[in-house]
Amino acid sequence: MKRRLIWWGTFLGGLYFFLEFVLPAEFGGDFDDHTVTAPAVVYDGTKFRMWYAGYPEDRRSYIGLATSADGQHWTKETPRGLIRTSTFNRGDYYGAEAPCVLYQRGIYHMWYVGWDFKERVHQLCYAQSRDGYRWEKCPLNPVVTVSKEPGKWDHSAIEGASVIWADGAFHMWYVGVLGSVGQVGYAVSDDGANWANRQLEPVLHNGENGSWDHEGITAISVLRQGDRYRMWYLGSTKEQLDPGKEDQSEIVRVGYAESKDGYTWEKHPGNPVFSLSYPVQGTGLVALQPVVESVGGSTEVVDEGRYVLVKLPKGKQTLLTVGSQEQAPDPGPGCVSRVAAWVGDFLFASRGFVAQFVNPPLRNPETLCVVKVGEEYKLWFSSAELGSFKKRAGKRIAVATSKDGLHWQTEPKGHAPRVVLDLGRPSRSTYLTKAQSTIGDWWNYAAAFAVGMGLINLSTMHGANVRRRKKGWGNSLAFFVSVILMFAVTLWYKQWEKHPQFITYSFNALFWYVYNPLGSTMFSLLACYLASASYRAMRIRNFESGLLMVSALIIMLGQVPTGAWFTRNAPSYLQIPTLAKWILYVGGNAAVRAVGFGSFVGGLAISLRIWLGLERGAFFDAKV
């Protein structure tokens, strides 16, 4: 009976996991169920088309298409994605994202950020389409690559572009990144694929120290109007929002710049022109935009959201102008950074607190696209903090409008911007999906009991050593002392916010200055053991070991400049760094994958045997 129960339990559990995870995601979900970002909008006078990047959880990004009649209400056209990553590396092996689309001479041109396999960086790829649906990737991809020179401003990545057609050529402004700092570069092309005419230096720099765009430029959108070029760009900086903590938060805002020739840009003196979050000068606090809901449920919104009514402790309240330079009064201790829970657009403070002037989740725009529609400007942007948290977290797309391109507003006023393009259907396939987290929790409970059993085993063993005064019993005593000490200190440190300073010092001392260095010491032993093992084992006894030694030599030399110097006069395909890369990424990779195939099939076989109760476990003559 017991065996039958175990068999049925194993079978049903396996069946659940099979249905939950082995069935393709397409059975129940869309390619963009996790993130929707990077809008690229084209308006042909009657219809809006938006190409955007969608991310499924744990998988590579694709580019999809949505259409709209008014720019507010969108219909997704491609639940499976439109531009998918290339099976073989053509510059977008790991992901296709951040598209920029231009309709010119009857052809849709798209430049998108592809994550390259070989170089492991973001670079720009190019594709064409006649109808916006079927795209043909350029065989020269990636068409705009990172600079090969280390330390150059665009050496780390190319993170996006904006392209217009002017004067018989394609003009591209792109975001080049070094480290984490982005600046804007400029290039011109006749055909959209060959961008040899590329400026060596950026045409728009990040801001100076302390400015709102000091940390770099992350995205751009360029329009040409008459004789001037207009650029909207995202600039980021880090600010300390909570005076009580030293942490700095990244804040991203929209800036504006103009140019007459595309090379020389002038930033607008009123920058930033748009922000989803308004840091208030003098306090480091971030205002909401702009709803505060007081305890009791009533909503206090004054003057359509331009003002925020803030209730302070002890019955005080203040009227704060959002976005202005007015200085908020010092709210007093205990008021700042009282984090409350976000539910939808409203902020709920917990009972017993007056609605606090809190740090809400920052609504940082991540990408943007500006289009002029008639006399109005529309700015589509993505952000991770749109939409209700009752639903799924993830980046979504919203829109802001402006009459002049400098003063922007979102709808509805007084609330978080409305999402115009939401996440796709979640990629789940069975009704048991909701039970997944519960099952995961129960697994954790069981694992916790197992940890307890392990501790009991350790205690029993070391206790016996101490009791019998076995050789080395002092080490066993040290085990008890260290376990009890670490447990007590960590519990006190983590469980209660307020604790004596010596507890903080003790925790830091035990964890950062004892435990971690000991682990690093064990890791560093690898260096010695590697040397001794190699010396002992690496002897050229036959052809295979000789081949191994030559390969190892090539790979080691390929990692240092000396290897490149040795073969500097050889053809590029015979140079040591090239050979080293080939051995590692082609030859070695093939061998690893070949073994991986075998392991996969073997794992599948043993899993099937366990699931169907055919696995005899450790008893080779009795069924489990």
Next chain:
Amino acid sequence: MEHATVTVLVLIVIFSSAILYKILSAHAGKEIFIRKIPGIAALDEAMGRATEMGRPIVFSPGLGGVGQVQLAAIAVMAYLAKSAARFNTRILVPISDPTLYPVAAEVLRETYHSEGNPELYDPEDVRFFSGDQSVFAAATCGMIERERAAANFMFGSYGFESLLLAETGQRCGCIQVAATVDMFQVPFFICTCDYVMIGEELYAASAYLSRNPTYLGSLVAQDMGKALIMLMIIIGVVATGLAVHYGAKVDFNWFTALLGK
């Protein structure tokens, strides 16, 4: 967890059907040949050596909790335990994951019991050390040196501690047999161990040792699965080569597109 694609789902169905078919045909009495795997044949040799020297053996199932790799390792441990019970040789089992600890302890106890030598079982022979790799490595190395093990078996998943354990065993003069599916640790084992089993040879060990028809049948099916994968690779290479050569004139990308779905 990443969901399968349609192609992977079809492949899983094909592989599973082949495995079940071969298991049934093995049970029907069909003779199945398995080539000799040196590492597995060395298990008895190592056990014999440890018995002669009167020293214990160390069997480490590596990192990770209860999973396919660890269960395959525990199956080999049970085989060694049967031999050990006959020859009164101790087996020391260092455990990294607490969820594996009760499984290993129970298997060892039951195996000794079934061989008629229950008094050989000592609960302290199965030792949970820590889930932390560094701690596990330090404790296991210490155990190998203190107990002066004669043989060191490392079956399972390993991280950087593979070299630490293997080199310690090498210094102590242990005969060492390793088996892992982690390709990045295989070179370390090859440098330091006497016998190494790579990838699915770990899974084949239980079939090789027991000669059970179920295991033998699934082993043959695994080979069939690998042959199918090889065939797909060859077709894909040819299709891609033709696609590159003929360009847009003829569409050979259907195969690569199929794999990508």
